[in-house]
Amino acid sequence: NAGVMQNPRHLVRRRGQEARLRCSPMKGHSHVYWYRQLPEEGLKFMVYLQKENIIDESGMPKERFSAEFPKEGPSILRIQQVVRGDSAAYFCASSPVGQGASSSGANVLTFGAGSRLTVL
Amino acid sequence: GENVEQHPSTLSVQEGDSAVIKCTYSDSASNYFPWYKQELGKRPQLIIDIRSNVGEKKDQRIAVTLNKTAKHFSLHITETQPEDSAVYFCAARFVGAQKLVFGQGTRLTINP
Helix, strand or coil, rough: CCCCCCEEEECEEEECCCEEEEEEEECCCCCEEEEEEEECCCCCEEEEEECCCCEECCCCCCCCCCEECCCCCCCCCCCCCCHHHEEEEEEEEEEEECCCCCCCCCCEECCCCCEEEEEE | CCCCCEEECEEEECCCCCEEEEEEECCCCEEEEEEEEECCCCCCCEEEEECCCCCEEEEEEEEEEEEEECEEEEECCCCCCCCHCCCEEEEEEEEECCEEECCCCEEEEEEC
16 A cells, blocks of 8 residues: 655745645545645644545635545645745645544544645 | 644653653544654654543553543653654544644654
C-alpha cells in the first residue's frame, strides 16, 4: 500500500496564477480531508470530501478555492489567482470511513507528505 | 464552536526526563483523541490515540490520559530521547461535524 500520495511536493507560482494540488488516498479509503499548515502554525481543516461529494467545506475560503474528488482519479484542491498569503503546506489525509462513524479504529486519519506551495 | 487548545507551545526538556503536553476541547460529544508527531518538513504521523470509553492508554514510553468530565487530555513521554524532538499535535474528533480539529502544536526539544 503506497499510502496517501500527494503531488506535486513543491509548487512555485507567481501571484495571479493557478495552483492545482492532487491527492490519491490510500487504497480502500473513500474519505479525503484537506488541511492547510502555515509556517510555524497548526493544521487547519479546509474541506472534507467523499467520492463525487463535498461533505464539509466550512474551512475553505469562499473565493478562489475549490476542491473535488471525482469518481475516477485523485482529489484536487484548486487555488485560483494565488496571493502570497496562500503560501503554505497543504496536507491531504484519508480514512476508510468518515470521522462521524463510531467504529473503533476504522476512521484513523493517515496523512500524505504534503504539497508546499510558494507564491512569489 | 469547535476548538482545541494545546499547551505549551514550546517545551524543552533534558534527555531522560519526562515531557507532558496538555489539550482541552470544547465539544463534550467528542469521542476520539489522536496525537500526531511531525518532524521538520515531514508529514504528521499518528503516534497514539485514545477513545472516550477509556481513561488511559500506554504504548512503551508514550501514554495518553483522558478526563472527559474536564474535557482535557494529555500526552506523556517518559525517558525522552533526542529523536523525540518534533512538533506534536493533539486533535479531537467533532462527531457532528465529521472532522478532526487540531491543536496549535507543541514544539518539543530534547536537550542532550
